[in-house]
Amino acid sequence: MKRRVVVTGTGVVSPLGNDIETLWDNIKKGKSGIKRLESDEFKDINTKIAGYIDDFDSEKYLEAKEIKRYDLFTQYGYAAAMQALEQSKVNLDKVDKDRVGIYIGSGAGGLQTLLDNHKTMLEKGAKRVSPFLIPMAINNMVSGLVAIKTGFRGPSFAVVSACATSNHAIGEAYFNIAHGYSDAILAGGAEATITPLYFAGFSKMRAMSTKNDTPERASRPFDLDRDGFIMSEGAGVLFLEEYEHAKKRGATILGEIIGYGSTTDAYHITAPDYQGAAKAMKLAIERAEIQPEDVDYINAHGTSTPAGDISETKAIKEAFGESAYDLKVSSTKSMAGHLFGAAGAVEAIITLKSMAESIFPPTINLENPDPECDLDYVENKAVEGNINLALSNGFGFGGHNAVIAFKKG
Structure with missing residues (x-):
């Protein structure tokens, strides 16, 4: 078990x-x-x-x-x-x-x-x-x-x-x-x-x-x-x-990890392929034994690159179908920048705090939305709301994809 x-x-x-x-x-x-x-x-x-x-x-x-x-x-x-x-x-x-x-x-x-x-x-x-x-x-x-x-x-x-x-x-x-x-x-x-x-x-x-x-x-x-x-x-x-x-030992539980998906694009050394990212999200959800519509929030990889943000949006739509429009997605890299190998951990911590305090963190500087990026990105200001289940996405050069599924503690 x-x-x-x-x-x-x-x-x-x-x-x-x-x-x-x-x-x-x-x-x-x-x-x-x-x-x-x-x-x-x-x-x-x-x-x-x-x-x-x-x-x-x-x-x-x-x-x-x-x-x-x-x-x-x-x-x-x-x-x-x-x-x-x-x-x-x-x-x-x-x-x-x-x-x-x-x-x-x-x-x-x-x-x-x-x-x-x-x-x-x-x-x-x-x-x-x-x-x-x-x-x-x-x-x-x-x-x-x-x-x-x-x-x-x-x-x-x-x-x-x-x-x-x-x-x-x-x-x-x-x-x-x-x-x-x-x-x-x-x-x-x-x-x-x-x-x-x-x-x-x-x-x-x-x-x-x-x-x-x-x-x-x-x-x-x-x-x-x-x-x-x-x-x-x-x-x-x-x-x-x-x-x-x-x-x-009486520890305070900050949250629970319930799923993890890891895939490789096998496509290009730097350009993303949305299908690999979508599969990683699907695997995290499947292994968490939940349904796509159960997820409340995604802390996106969201690097602010022209191709990357469109690819991730397409990946979320592929993984979530119509329920992609019901969940909230934000990129905290809009505030922290891209910490490369440390990015996923910092964003996982932010995701845990978001769940604990029922606050969706914002994507700042989103003033002129890209028509190809049409999800709910929590524009510019944090929003209150219950977050029971969340994903945190991480995608790397070489086509490496890793997604963590969290449950509220």
Whole structure:
């Protein structure tokens, strides 16, 4: 018999706040976390705006001498994991650490570390490269550091599937617990990719917005005037736990994961195919043993790219049929920007808060709706209403699709 899996802790580092309540308060207010980049390093790049973080205090989580040994993405991920454990109130001295795992992924890993050391090698020679280069740069170091600090000895690895990374991490953790292999798993993603190199690459793809004069209005999913996504950074981590395990220790249940769908487009390295996304939603619904019309809300992938938003709208219509017009859909990337490998986890946390407080978060900057995007996107302002069942979508370059189905706690 499949075991129930609940969420008992969450943690976040984001452009809208470095704790859950600050993030959620800004989401409810429809506040944008996008700002202009002032560094001259970006002067020759078309996009000069991002959801960067300028108020993260790493010394709240790590000793000063440790900080220089970990890339920023690792620091973000570790901070989010510690927040999730703190909220869960799990007793590390009493839990069976052989049955607690860590699935925290990243799309790019320690990108800044790699770039810094490459520059050092070119300018000063190979002997000046840091001995910490490899452990700082590899994608799995958040999971590794969290394991070292907590003593968790269950399954531990880093999912890498671009923008679907943390949805895959959460979904695979859900399966692991549901099938009885673990009692609890920290799952999510972390990212710190705001660098001139990544900006140059995405700029050449014409994938990012160039609305540099109006940063707060640049991310506008489903709007006819959208022109690309906004790069952001941060981390999101959820503490997933088997229901009886959580109940036995008196944990507060924030919500329940009841389904997970994962598919691949097998179509194109960057262009989306709506059928793969639709199938992932259908699988999440089927495995949750619910009907499409039972779903109240979808936290959309909604990146604000011309092709992506149309494709996701088509996918929702394919998965839900006529009931697609009865549910509410919103993209919180309109406020937080796109956190790549951390996006799904941050959006899962927002979805859980939405359900708990009966508030549909808005899609801001939706002023001129695209005729091809004709669903209810909760335009510009949050709306009150009961949310019993919700989906959170995550789709990544390479055609990777991952959808999580949540039930109100």
